[in-house]
Amino acid sequence: VEQFDLDLRPYEKVERIERCGGGFGITTATHARRAMYGCRRVVLATGGMASPRLLNVPGEDLPHVSHYMPDPHTYFRTRLLIVGGRNSAVEAALRCWRAGATVTICYRRAEFDREIVKPHLFAEVGMLIRQGQIAMLPERTPVEVTPSEVVLAPTRDGQPTDGPRICQPADHVLVCSGFVADMTLFES
Numbered sequence: 001v002e003q004f005d006l007d008l009r010p011y012e013k014v015e016r017i018e019r020c021g022g023g024f025g026i027t028t029a030t031h032a033r034r035a036m037y038g039c040r041r042v043v044l045a046t047g048g049m050a051s052p053r054l055l056n057v058p059g060e061d062l063p064h065v066s067h068y069m070p071d072p073h074t075y076f077r078t079r080l081l082i083v084g085g086r087n088s089a090v091e092a093a094l095r096c097w098r099a100g101a102t103v104t105i106c107y108r109r110a111e112f113d114r115e116i117v118k119p120h121l122f123a124e125v126g127m128l129i130r131q132g133q134i135a136m137l138p139e140r141t142p143v144e145v146t147p148s149e150v151v152l153a154p155t156r157d158g159q160p161t162d163g164p165r166i167c168q169p170a171d172h173v174l175v176c177s178g179f180v181a182d183m184t185l186f187e188s
């Protein structure tokens with residue numbers, strides 16, 4: 001931005017993009033005003049993390065459930081259930097365990113994929129699971145969250161299957177299921 005002296009308009013939400021002749025008209029808004037800009041080309045770089053990918057299970061909206069990793073010390077001396085099995089879940093488990101949480105990971109697959117999880121994370125979490133420092137509930141997925149526990153159903157190859165459900169006690173639940181992009185501008 002500084003090298004090329006780009007005309008940057010931070011904190012203006014793009015509300016609308018319309019074709020205008022050989023270019024585009026862009027309508028933006030802030031808390032105080034609306035503006036319209038013209039341009040020849042538009043690049044939509046919205047990012048892919050507008051909102052969490054929800055599990056859509058009862059209780060997911062309870063106050064002790066989060067899709068965003070806070071300061072790991074938030075979970076000091078609490079029972080934390082982490083849902084997921086990719087880099088963000090494994091890294092969260094390690095950071096929260098180091099900060100003094102009692103960590104349990106539930107993952108819908110039988111084991112972490114070493115092609116997906118970063119090698120240094122894969123090795124460390126594997127060692128801690130083998131030592132019993134971090135608990136692992138493989139082939140399980142949440143079907144309900146209550147104020148004190150999470151009901152977990154069995155899975156096979158990542159898909160729900162028949163079998164007994166278990167109730168995992170948890171003071172906090174961290175859902176690491178990924179994020180989705182806001183496609184509103186693309187669709188309009």
